[in-house]
Amino acid sequence: MIVKHIPQLPFFTAGDETRLTEVLHPKNDLIELPYSIAYATIAPGKASLPHILGGSETYIFTAGEGRITINEIQQKVAPGVVVFVPENARQFVENQGDTELCFYCVVAPAWSEESEKVERK
Secondary structure, rough: OOOOOHHHHHOEEEOOOOOEEEOOOOOHHOOOOOOOOEEEEEOOOEEEEEEEEOOEEEEEEEEOOOEEEEEEEEEOOOOOOOOEEEOOEEEEEEEOOOOEEEEEEEEOOOHHHHHEEEEOO
């Protein structure tokens, strides 16, 4: 069994400029998984940088209000909203509320730096 408590995990600024912690990743946890799970936050008025992943990504929103854009199609997000992003889709998330926008990211296959292309400002 592996048990983790999100507030106790180390957070860092990811390449897409979200505040992120890796919850489960086969390279870190030495377990066989066909995916990875991260937990991310975006401050009010901020957004992740547009990026493209070589695999799929599923977002599970837990707090805040915002919008996700996938290949120029926009969708409002809030707690309880789940969004599937197909591989090679251009995507970014914007916080449009007054509190942190919080969400889990499930990436399949597991996230790797080589599989992500981030559009720099």
